[in-house]
Amino acid sequence: MVPLNxxxxxxxAIFAIGVVGVVIRRNLIVVLMxxxxxxxxxxxxxIAFSRFLGSxxxxxxxxxxxxxAAAEAVVGLAIIISVFRHRQxxxxxxxxxxxx
Amino acid sequence: xxxxxxIIALKAFLVLFMVLNLAGVLGWIERKGSALMQxxxxxxxxxxxxxxxxxxxxxxxxxxxxFLTKEDFIPPRGDKFLHTLAPCMALFPALVTFAVIPFGDxxxxxxxxxxxxxxxxxxxxxxxxxxxxxxxxxxxIGAWASNNKFSLLGGVRGSAQMISYxxxxxxxxxxxxxxxxxxxxxxxxxxxxxxxxxxxxxxxRFLKAAIGWLPxxxxxxxxxxxxxxFTAAVAETxxxxxxxxxxxxEIVAGYHVEYSGGKFLMFFAGEFxxxxxxxxxxxxxxxxxxxxxxxxxDGFHFPWGATWLLPHLAVTLLQxxxxxxxxxxxxxxxxxxxxSVPRFRYDQVMRLGWKxxxxxxxxxxxxxxxxxxAVQQL
Amino acid sequence: xxxxxxxxVLLILSxxxxxxxxxxxxxxxxxxxxLFLIAILFVTLQAPMVGVLQILVYAxxxxxxxxxxxxxxxxxxxxxxxxxxxxxGTVVALLLAVALAALVSHDEAPADPFAATELFGAxxxxxxxxxxxxxxxxxxxxxxxLIAIVGAVVLAKREH
Numbered sequence: 001m002v003p004l005n006x007x008x009x010x011x012x013a014i015f016a017i018g019v020v021g022v023v024i025r026r027n028l029i030v031v032l033m034x035x036x037x038x039x040x041x042x043x044x045x046x047i048a049f050s051r052f053l054g055s056x057x058x059x060x061x062x063x064x065x066x067x068x069a070a071a072e073a074v075v076g077l078a079i080i081i082s083v084f085r086h087r088q089x090x091x092x093x094x095x096x097x098x099x100x
Numbered sequence: 101x102x103x104x105x106x107i108i109a110l111k112a113f114l115v116l117f118m119v120l121n122l123a124g125v126l127g128w129i130e131r132k133g134s135a136l137m138q139x140x141x142x143x144x145x146x147x148x149x150x151x152x153x154x155x156x157x158x159x160x161x162x163x164x165x166x167f168l169t170k171e172d173f174i175p176p177r178g179d180k181f182l183h184t185l186a187p188c189m190a191l192f193p194a195l196v197t198f199a200v201i202p203f204g205d206x207x208x209x210x211x212x213x214x215x216x217x218x219x220x221x222x223x224x225x226x227x228x229x230x231x232x233x234x235x236x237x238x239x240x241i242g243a244w245a246s247n248n249k250f251s252l253l254g255g256v257r258g259s260a261q262m263i264s265y266x267x268x269x270x271x272x273x274x275x276x277x278x279x280x281x282x283x284x285x286x287x288x289x290x291x292x293x294x295x296x297x298x299x300x301x302x303x304x305r306f307l308k309a310a311i312g313w314l315p316x317x318x319x320x321x322x323x324x325x326x327x328x329x330f331t332a333a334v335a336e337t338x339x340x341x342x343x344x345x346x347x348x349x350e351i352v353a354g355y356h357v358e359y360s361g362g363k364f365l366m367f368f369a370g371e372f373x374x375x376x377x378x379x380x381x382x383x384x385x386x387x388x389x390x391x392x393x394x395x396x397x398d399g400f401h402f403p404w405g406a407t408w409l410l411p412h413l414a415v416t417l418l419q420x421x422x423x424x425x426x427x428x429x430x431x432x433x434x435x436x437x438x439x440s441v442p443r444f445r446y447d448q449v450m451r452l453g454w455k456x457x458x459x460x461x462x463x464x465x466x467x468x469x470x471x472x473x474a475v476q477q478l
Numbered sequence: 479x480x481x482x483x484x485x486x487v488l489l490i491l492s493x494x495x496x497x498x499x500x501x502x503x504x505x506x507x508x509x510x511x512x513l514f515l516i517a518i519l520f521v522t523l524q525a526p527m528v529g530v531l532q533i534l535v536y537a538x539x540x541x542x543x544x545x546x547x548x549x550x551x552x553x554x555x556x557x558x559x560x561x562x563x564x565x566x567g568t569v570v571a572l573l574l575a576v577a578l579a580a581l582v583s584h585d586e587a588p589a590d591p592f593a594a595t596e597l598f599g600a601x602x603x604x605x606x607x608x609x610x611x612x613x614x615x616x617x618x619x620x621x622x623x624l625i626a627i628v629g630a631v632v633l634a635k636r637e638h
């Protein structure tokens with residue numbers, strides 16, 4: 001039987017890879033995809049704990065995380081589309097209007 | 101342990117074998133059947149030693165040889181990896197769905213009881229929908245990797261159509277889930293063995309006499325759901341009348357246009373395998389799956405009291421045969437539909453999916469819920 | 479056992495492809511593969527309902543939406559690879575990964591999981607939890623999805 005720690009370490013690794021994606025990529029869509037990757041890493045943690053502690057609540061929380069992630073991806077993509085229409089670019093470094 | 105694994109592998113092999121062969125034979129039925137319907141002869145030139153077999157040699161031997169020996173062409177500025185991946189992604193869901201479709205009840209050999217279904221998942225029908233939703237990728241990636249405006253147009257239309265009709269398909273099945281009370285396909289097939297009069301309360305004598313002798317198939321309990329599911333399934337497979345994504349006379353060949361040879365054969369075979377999948381799903385959910393009316397595990401028990409006992413092997417063979425006949429009938433029906441009805445315009449397709457099928461499916465769910473509560477209260 | 483380790487290696491490979499591929503469509507397909515692998519992991523962890531929902535919702539709908547947006551915005555130019563910032567980011571992420579791994583490795587974790595009943599992770603138990611204990615978040619989630627649909631339509635509409 002695979003011990004719980006291995007699942008958690010896998011999940012931490014994917015989360016860290018997602019963070020890399022958010023920090024270094026200069027394409028807004030890839031940034032959003034990395035955020036989805038981070039959410040999935042957390043889902044994996046929840047399911048692993050749910051299995052090892054014998055409680056269904058972990059799976060219910062994952063259900064809600066999926067629903068919220070769907071809503072957030074939809075709205076995020078709509079924002080990306082409207083930003084692209086104004087600036088013709090998907091580079092987060094170029095969107096610096098609010099920077100002082 | 102090894103024997104268990106061997107039995108599952110044998111079942112999987114048999115199911116795949118039958119599906120792929122049926123897909124090939126459907127290609128022949130399509131060419132020859134459409135020729136009959138259009139008062140022409142169809143393909144009959146290819147022959148082996150003078151035997152042309154009404155176009156069988158042409159479709160089943162000459163066509164695959166032609167497809168597999170053609171030059172494999174990747175558009176010069178297209179994406180090489182995705183261009184090769186797309187046909188695989190189109191074929192994979194159509195074949196994998198068959199893992200949960202039951203083609204018989206149980207087969208008893210010695211003291212081993214074999215469930216005639218490759219994998220009995222407790223999530224049953226949701227697995228079918230999950231694989232169906234993966235089928236969109238074949239279209240999207242195939243269209244994108246071709247670097248061709250017509251391809252992209254066909255691909256975007258096709259994927260929008262598929263995801264719209266997935267919603268209607270899923271909602272129309274909810275009525276069936278409520279009536280039979282389970283997600284597992286084998287249990288839904290088994291639940292269609294009882295007669296309707298077992299569900300009706302005692303006081304409804306007139307209704308019992310009128311329809312109580314029918315087996316409780318999905319088509320009798322959920323007729324609207326069947327119509328919605330049939331329409332949505334035909335739209336999912338992108339067959340006429342919903343075949344604008346590959347519209348032959350409008351956008352050249354839609355997302356197929358840059359594919360030749362073996363890859364086109366995979367798309368083609370995937371489409372026919374989807375026809376078989378849709379037919380098998382319709383059979384299992386609405387027409388009793390492998391059930392023969394009044395055939396129980398030990399023989400026939402007719403509603404007027406007569407019985408005819410049969411050995412177990414005969415019963416199993418009858419049930420598997422019934423399943424095969426029903427699936428072939430629905431495949432034939434979809435092919436007949438293709439050559440009889442003109443295709444929809446794209447905005448008509450979208451309007452049908454969202455403004456007509458979706459509200460009707462929701463209405464079906466509400467009415468089914470009310471009827472179930474009414475029957476249980478009385 | 480073997481399944482978990484092969485899935486883990488494939489999962490890390492596809493996540494790396496998501497983050498480091500320069501062609502956006504390749505990133506999206508790598509993410510689809512990663513989501514599919516995570517769904518298989520869910521099924522091995524006795525959560526078949528959540529696993530199939532992951533394929534149905536995440537891999538089957540959300541990623542199709544991503545691909546639509548990518549095809550709509552059509553970024554044909556490959557992103558330039560900046561050595562310094564990519565190296566710096568990778569080092570930071572490695573530090574984060576090591577820190578997280580150290581945090582989550584504890585010795586008193588339950589070594590063998592409890593004996594799962596047949597209904598654990600089945601649709602019936604998930605539905606029971608959703609409609610009894612968690613019915614308020616369930617209804618709020620449906621309102622949230624409605625808000626997301628309306629918001630997306632308003633934001634992405636073409637101004638006249």
